[in-house]
Amino acid sequence: MAEKPVAIELKNISKTFGSVVANHRVSLMVHEGEILSVLGENGSGKTTLMNMIAGIYYPDEGQIFVREKEVSIRSPKDAFDLKIGMIHQHFKLVDVLSAAENIVLGLKEKGRYDLEKVTEEVRRISAKYNFDIDPKKKVYEMSVSEKQTIEIIKVLYRGAEILILDEPTAVLTPQETRKLFAILRKMRDDGKAIVIITHKLNEVLELSDRVAVLRKGEYVGTIDTAEATESILAEMMVGKKVTLNIGRSEPNSPQDRLTVCDIHCMNREGIEVLSDISFTARAGEILGIAGIAGSGQRELLEAIAGLQYVDHGQILYHDPKTGKDEDLCRKKPMQIRELGVRLSFVPEDRLGMGLVGNMDIIDNMMLRSYRKGHSFFLKRKDPRTLAQQIIEQLQVVTPSATTPVRRLSGGNVQKVLVGREIASSPTVIMAAYPARGLDVNSSYTIYNLLNQQKERGVAVIFVGEDLDVLVELCDRIMVLNGGRITGILDARKTTKEEIGLLMTKTEERAVNE
Amino acid sequence: MNKEMKQHHEQHLRISKRDHMVFWKSWLIHVTAILLALLVCAFIIVLITGYNPLEVYSSMWEGTFGSARKVWLTMQETAMLLCISLAVTPAYKMRFWNIGAEGQTLIGCLATAACMIYFGNRMPVYLLIPVMFLASMAASAIWAMIPAVCRAKWGTNETLFTLMMNYVATQLVSYFITFWENPVGSNSVGIINSISKGGWLPELFGQKYLLNIIIVAILTVLMFVYLRYSKQGYELTVVGESENTARYIGLNIKKVIIRTLVISGALCGVAGFMLVAGTDHTISTDTVGGMGFTAIMISWLAKFNPIVMVLASFLLTFLSRGAGEIATALRLNQSVSDILTGIILFFIIGCEFFIQYKVSFRFHKKEVKG
Amino acid sequence: MIDIIATFIKQAIIQGIPLLYGSTGEIITEKSGNLNLGIPGIMYIGGISSVIGAYFYESSGVDLNPVLCVVIPFFSALFGSMLMALIYSFLTITLRANQNVTGLALTTFGVGIGNFFGGSLSSLFGEGGSISLIRTGECFKATFPFVENLGLFGKTFLSFGFLAYLSIVIALVASWILNHTRVGLNLRAVGENPATADAAGINVTRYKYLATCIGGGIAGLGGLYFIMDYIGGAWTNGGFGDRGWLAIALVIFALWKPKHSILGSILFGGLFIVYLYIPGLSRSSQEIFKMLPYLVTILVLVLISIRRRREDQPPASLGLSYFREER
Structure with a gap:
């Protein structure tokens, strides 16, 4: 087979954001008429790398060659001029405009503006690649997959020869995914260079010609799909085991604290985001939840906290004092508290949900407790003491307890939040990505806090993304994949590869649908 | 959205959200804005009436505090x-x-x-x-x-x-x-x-x-x-x-x-x-x-x-009453107070920007490809 | 009877025209995401600028040329009101000030300027007394010479000064631009979702500035019409009344579509004066009639929020300033 011409070549690309290294000396090559998968875990720098080709970011170091000529891509417009188009994970569409209008938005074409002509052209492109789209339909009436189609047509309309798709299947059903793959193959046969960013192994094997793997911002290697298997790819993706030395004690006579039975939840669009979820969280144990971002972790925690409507199922809380069972399902947060359930929740969105950025530490301390007592007025005495305590014990770096939390660094914000949630002496703690964006020392502080709680007999539910941490911190690990549980493992016996496979592989059932 | 596009479009002026401003600085900005506004008002008064603006301001003071009533x-x-x-x-x-x-x-x-x-x-x-x-x-x-x-x-x-x-x-x-x-x-x-x-x-x-x-x-x-x-x-x-x-x-x-x-x-x-x-x-x-x-x-x-x-x-009442006083004294129309109020508001509203955002100038330097 | 109806329609149109200018201007502004509550002030400025322009021309002592009699106040009004809109744009777009507060301050300022100069222009620069610019007013009121021969139809629909027709032309052109041109498409995108528009390569700042200033200019013509044509070249303090706010109400009533505001303006104008035409109506019920445009607008506002039809909603980013966050 003759070597196909090179569409894009990256040489030693590096990019840092502040102190975070997103990409370190990455080199890659894409040929015309091929599909390249860029594979990696969350945070491995896939999207950042591709954004540099699309003109969203500019590399700190390294060279980009397009069709063997060195180029400097400084804006999306530059990328378009080089016939490069990227379909982002978050669609950039105007809801009240029609498909055709969105496609021509911002274009400076010569000649009279004629929506009919645009519609014709869109139909032509659609026919060529088998897109099923009504150019006159408004975006707000469209399904996610239709919106994605528009983004693809938008890029083609601008004459793109090199297409980059950021996790295109994350939002699609299996049928839609298959249709998209057919279209992408057709484009490849048409001579276009296609890059898809993904972390789904089966899709990589099914679709692409070659796979490039990134891990923690670094380039691991590229292999031909023909030579790849799921386990080879998983190993490349997660890497060798790293020892972190997070202490882990043996669970001390664990008892069941929270039993979730067969719950189902829908999101606002009516798509099922959680199905058949059943598990038990035990007191004195850390239950880890692993999964690719958006596999239902947030919905699960919010369902337990009373913030997400549960279609059916049961969430049983076993009260250690009374020994009675309470069903928390469809109860409001207030009602849950009135039942005497001491449930702490460290949400993923710290400053948008768990804390109020413009309030000081003291006022944030009482967010969940200010209602106590019948007084019309707030009592700031206890929160003040608590704030001082947390600042001292967790070594929060802050000018004072009256500093708005918005002005603290990420790690300190998290200490304030976790500190508050622990201070209410809970029986259940749920923490979503509590160490995300934190430096090493702050991360360990958080892990230690969770361990202490476990030893105190609290049922800890820990949603994490770093598999090394999950394996070393947790007692059991539950893996979520597309809103379903694909396995509950003993953390002491499992391996990262096993978890990685459960996170990424699509069940037979879904493919055969 | 991102640094690079910014550099592309605005090479000399960089605007970023300010994290925090010390108390006295924000007051200083407000006071400066009000003083600037009064200066502009004075200029306009001279332009329209030809009177000495100091006289005008003193009669405004008179109108507000001139008598017990x-x-x-x-x-x-x-x-x-x-x-x-x-x-x-x-x-x-x-x-x-x-x-x-x-x-x-x-x-x-x-x-x-x-x-x-x-x-x-x-x-x-x-x-x-x-x-x-x-x-x-x-x-x-x-x-x-x-x-x-x-x-x-x-x-x-x-x-x-x-x-x-x-x-x-x-x-x-x-x-x-x-x-x-x-x-x-x-x-x-x-x-x-x-x-x-x-x-x-x-x-x-x-x-x-x-x-x-x-x-x-x-x-x-x-x-x-x-x-x-x-x-x-x-x-x-x-x-x-x-x-x-x-x-x-x-x-x-x-x-x-x-x-x-x-x-x-x-x-x-x-x-x-x-x-x-x-x-x-x-x-x-x-x-x-x-x-x-x-x-x-x-x-x-x-x-x-x-x-x-x-x-x-108090500031706004002072303006409207004071302006009312000038209007009577100089046989102008009472609406002059609305004009002065408007101008001062524009300045105070505008100065908020310098408290919320940081503006820094920098010289355009060409990025060297490495 | 038919005569009365014809006069009523004619009067309703006359009352509606300043509202039509105001609402067309405000629609264009709001389509860019700017809620300009300074429109009442801008309309006052449009009126007073034309008075100032005409006053200096009439009192300059030269022989009055009817074309200049129209052109000078027209461009004075345009200039004055666009300058006001520029102040608003600078504060809200460049300095990202709160739109409501800026708009209200602009209205205070504009009404102040209007009433100040309206009341003291002649004592400042001339012999005193109230201003009357009859000559200019006549030029603005001039209509087709053949109207008299066209009977009732002519009298009802063709007997207006040119500004009346211009207001409808502007509304139609605005409607066409918004719906059938690239500029209109981009403008709508800016008001709906500035971040997306920005990503698509549209210069959001430029669109916001232009839409706000052009919208302000158009609204200012409403003040010009009121002073020069309706009143006939005189200024009375506060004479313009609440028409500016009524124009903003009309924007909602027309569901942000300039085409709808043409008929809407006549309807609002009619409600304004209908009490004069219904025999036996007491003065108290007149006031209730004057309340109707606002009540109807509130009803429309509540209904569109209940129905949630996307085409009828205000531009999604209305009232918010846009700041491209850096990473």
Whole structure:
């Protein structure tokens, strides 16, 4: 087979954001008429790398060659001029405009503006690649997959020869995914260079010609799909085991604290985001939840906290004092508290949900407790003491307890939040990505806090993304994949590869649908 | 969005959100803005009239503090403006853009006037005044509650709704004036109960406005305490800062919105009550005279801090009274005060940018490809 | 009877025209995401600028040329009101100030300027007394010479000064631009979702500035029409009344579509004066009639929020300033 011409070549690309290294000396090559998968875990720098080709970011170091000529891509417009188009994970569409209008938005074409002509052209492109789209339909009436189609047509309309798709299947059903793959193959046969960013192994094997793997911002290697298997790819993706030395004690006579039975939840669009979820969280144990971002972790925690409507199922809380069972399902947060359930929740969105950025530490301390007592007025005495305590014990770096939390660094914000949630002496703690964006020392502080709680007999539910941490911190690990549980493992016996496979592989059932 | 695109478009000027500014610096910026504004005003005065602006400013001072009566008038007007500013503040703190204070206050005026006209000579004073007080609070609270309920229930745009409610209120007042006009055909209500003084707020120590001023002073403290130290004040702040957090802590957001607007409206009612029973003893569509709009600007400029609002209301009253004085002295039109107010507001509004954002200049350097 | 109806329609149109200018201007502004509550002030400025322009021309002592009599006040009004809109744009777009507060301050300022100069122009620069610019007014009122021969139809629909027709032309052109041109498409995108528009390569700042200033200019013509044509060249303080706010109400009533506001303006204008035409109506019920436009607008506002039809909603980013966050 003759070597196909090179569409894009990256040489030693590096990019840092502040102190975070997103990409370190990455080199890659894409040929015309091929599909390249860029594979990696969350945070491995896939999207950042591709954004540099699309003109969203500019590399700190390294060279980009397009069709063997060195180029400097400084804006999306530059990328378009080089016939490069990227379909982002978050669609950039105007809801009240029609498909055709969105496609021509911002274009400076010569000649009279004629929506009919645009519609014709869109139909032509659609026919060529088998897109099923009504150019006159408004975006707000469209399904996610239709919106994605528009983004693809938008890029083609601008004459793109090199297409980059950021996790295109994350939002699609299996049928839609298959249709998209057919279209992408057709484009490849048409001579276009296609890059898809993904972390789904089966899709990589099914679709692409070659796979490039990134891990923690670094380039691991590229292999031909023909030579790849799921386990080879998983190993490349997660890497060798790293020892972190997070202490882990043996669970001390664990008892069941929270039993979730067969719950189902829908999101606002009516798509099922959680199905058949059943598990038990035990007191004195850390239950880890692993999964690719958006596999239902947030919905699960919010369902337990009373913030997400549960279609059916049961969430049983076993009260250690009374020994009675309470069903928390469809109860409001207030009602849950009135039942005497001491449930702490460290949400993923710290400053948008768990804390109020413009309030000081003291006022944030009482967010969940200010209602106590019948007084019309707030009592700031206890929160003040608590704030001082947390600042001292967790070594929060802050000018004072009256500093708005918005002005603290990420790690300190998290200490304030976790500190508050622990201070209410809970029986259940749920923490979503509590160490995300934190430096090493702050991360360990958080892990230690969770361990202490476990030893105190609290049922800890820990949603994490770093598999090394999950394996070393947790007692059991539950893996979520597309809103379903694909396995509950003993953390002491499992391996990262096993978890990685459960996170990424699509069940037979879904493919055969 | 990102550094590179920025560099591409704006090579020399870089604007970024400021994290924090020390107290004295932000005050310095405000004071500078006001001084600059006064300078521009002076320039305009010279341009129009040819008078020495210092003379003009000194006659403004004269107009505000020239005599005991003028001082009382200034204090009274400051108090009324402050009262309405206090009223709109809880709603604003909750990020509910209520620009209907004008109408809400006017409805309070209407309720007070109605009580004075219908019960003024029939009820004993100790009953009449409380009835007037409660009626005006209730009327205004309902007036403010209507848009609040629609916003809470259906997400109706509250800015536009409350704006429209102002003019419905104005027309409602015109409607009642046709029934109450005195003398007939004058299209005005005249002084209500001018002989019996039924429903007039009593003079304290011989000062007509003292009671109003005391009420507003108390309200200022109460509002400060309410926002800072009450659970309700805390709740509305959380709703304003982040609805997601409010949800997280299990707040009933709709309830908070409606409750806050009821309080906001009721306070407008108090202002209306004082305007009619304590100040004008009559009602017209101009009784509130745009104070409802000025109050919005005051509340916003004071960053919702009732104590700072005292200063802001005073500044604006000083401007309007002072400008009124120049207008008389120089035989100009009273509207000059609106112009000066407008200019000063522009400067204060504009200077906020330099507190919120950091502007840095830099020289364009070509990025070297490596 | 038919005569009365014809006069009524004619009067309704006359009352509606300033509202139409105001609402077309405000629609264009709001389509860019700017809620300009300074429109009432801008309309005052439009009126007073034309008065100032005409005053200096009429009192300059030269022989009055009817074309200049129209052109000078026209461009004075345009200039004055666009300058006001520029102040608003600078504060809200460049300095990202709160739109409501800026708009209200602009209205205070504009009404102040209007009433100040309206009241003291002649005492400042001339012999005193109130201003009357009858000559200019006549030029603005000039209509087709053949109207008299066209009977009732002519009298009802063809007897207006040119500004009346211009207002309808502007509304139609605005409607066409918004719906059938690239510029209109981009403008709508800016008001709906500035971040997306920005990503698509549209210069959001430029669109916001232009839409606000052009919208302000158009609204200012409403003030010009009121002073020069309706009143006939005189200024009375506060004479313009609440028409500016009524224009903003009309924007909602027309569901942000300039085409709808043509008929809407006539309807609002009609409600303004209908009490004069219904026999036996007491003065008190007149006031209720005057309340109707606002009540109807509120009703529309509540209904569209209940129905949630996306095409009828205000531009999604209305009232918010846009700041491209850096990473």
